[in-house]
Amino acid sequence: MTRPVLDDLAVGDVVATRTLELDRPRLVRYAGASGDFNRIHWDEAFATGVGLPNVIVHGMLTMGAAVGVVEEWAGDPGAVVDYQTRFTRPVPVPATEVVLVEVSAAVGAVDAEARTVRVDLTVTHEGAKVLGKAQAVVQL
Amino acid sequence: MTDTLPDAGFAGRVYPPTAPYAVGREKLREFAAAVGALHPAHHDLEVARGLGYADLVAPTTFAVVIAQAAEAQYVQDPDARIDFSRVVHADERFTHHRPIVAGDELVTVLHVDKVVHRAGIAMVTTRCEIAAGDQPVATVVSTLAVRGEDK
Numbered sequence: 001m002t003r004p005v006l007d008d009l010a011v012g013d014v015v016a017t018r019t020l021e022l023d024r025p026r027l028v029r030y031a032g033a034s035g036d037f038n039r040i041h042w043d044e045a046f047a048t049g050v051g052l053p054n055v056i057v058h059g060m061l062t063m064g065a066a067v068g069v070v071e072e073w074a075g076d077p078g079a080v081v082d083y084q085t086r087f088t089r090p091v092p093v094p095a096t097e098v099v100l101v102e103v104s105a106a107v108g109a110v111d112a113e114a115r116t117v118r119v120d121l122t123v124t125h126e127g128a129k130v131l132g133k134a135q136a137v138v139q140l
Numbered sequence: 141m142t143d144t145l146p147d148a149g150f151a152g153r154v155y156p157p158t159a160p161y162a163v164g165r166e167k168l169r170e171f172a173a174a175v176g177a178l179h180p181a182h183h184d185l186e187v188a189r190g191l192g193y194a195d196l197v198a199p200t201t202f203a204v205v206i207a208q209a210a211e212a213q214y215v216q217d218p219d220a221r222i223d224f225s226r227v228v229h230a231d232e233r234f235t236h237h238r239p240i241v242a243g244d245e246l247v248t249v250l251h252v253d254k255v256v257h258r259a260g261i262a263m264v265t266t267r268c269e270i271a272a273g274d275q276p277v278a279t280v281v282s283t284l285a286v287r288g289e290d291k
Contacts, residue, residue, distance in 0.1 A: 020176070026174075029173075029174045030174045030175065032170075032174070033170045033171045033173070033174035033175075033205075034171065034174065034204060034205055034208070035205055035208060035209065036204075036208060038224060050225045050226070059229040059232070060201060060204050060229070060232065061174075061175060063201055063232060064175035064177070064199060064200070064201035064204075065175045065176045065177075067199075067200045067201065068175065068176055068177045068178060068179070068199075070200075071177060071179045071199070071200060072178060072179050076179075076181065076191050076197075077177070077179045077181050077182060077197045077198075077199060077200065077239070078181075078191070078193065078197050078236075078238075078239030080200045080236070081235070081236050082233070082234065082235045082236065083200050083201070083233070083234045084231070084232065084233035084234070085231065085232060085233075086230060086231040087228070087229050087230060087231065087232075090228075136200070
């Protein structure tokens with residue numbers, strides 16, 4: 001498996017993109033795997049009852065799915081030593097639809113001394129950012 | 141209505157270490173499939189060992205499973221006054237001191253770092269220090285925004 005070469009990287013390089021396809025079954029699957037059974041992620045009546053437009057994607061599912069492209073690019077999932085984000089906008093999931101979330105990963109900073117690269121993730125749904133300051137630090 | 145918001149008196153609280161969480165191979169595969177983590181080191185033992193790991197490697201955000209279980213000590217305490225129908229997840233950060241692998245037995249110490257009231261909203265920040273024995277493994281910092289009843 002190839003690993004990126006730190007000296008070849010420049011700030012602004014787009015290293016990976018992916019379209020995430022999210023639907024209700026995917027949310028239920030994540031609820032089960034993660035243990036996060038908050039009803040706002042699978043019960044439409046409950047979600048709308050607390051003022052949400054619909055069932056919404058777990059922020060942690062979006063966060064976890066987005067970083068996959070960085071793990072794969074790094075060639076070693078254990079190389080992702082730090083990963084943070086803010087959740088800026090909910091992603092509603094209507095009952096029978098597949099919702100698309102676009103992920104783009106670009107080099108945000110290179111630290112030649114520490115041998116780390118900060119990868120900045122741009123994660124959008126219908127053109128609006130759903131994650132803010134989504135940054136993964138990769139040790140190379 | 142300050143008394144419908146989380147109790148600010150919980151800030152600074154540190155909980156006793158949790159019972160050990162045993163990281164299982166099939167749990168890692170299940171979580172990786174759920175988030176769509178395709179790297180074979182989450183699924184294929186030979187690949188993981190080829191990268192130098194003792195066993196399958198956890199996806200970057202897997203530690204949330206361990207952290208949320210630890211956070212339950214606080215957020216499900218009625219005295220903490222965290223109403224989950226009014227909660228929005230504000231931010232999350234994982235710092236890995238070393239990768240989590242299947243076979244790890246992990247103990248978590250939960251810290252309530254901040255409970256800040258501001259304009260009818262409470263921002264609640266928790267920190268989970270996850271360790272294997274004396275060895276730090278991961279730090280998970282999470283902030284919830286909790287709306288008051290008049291918001």
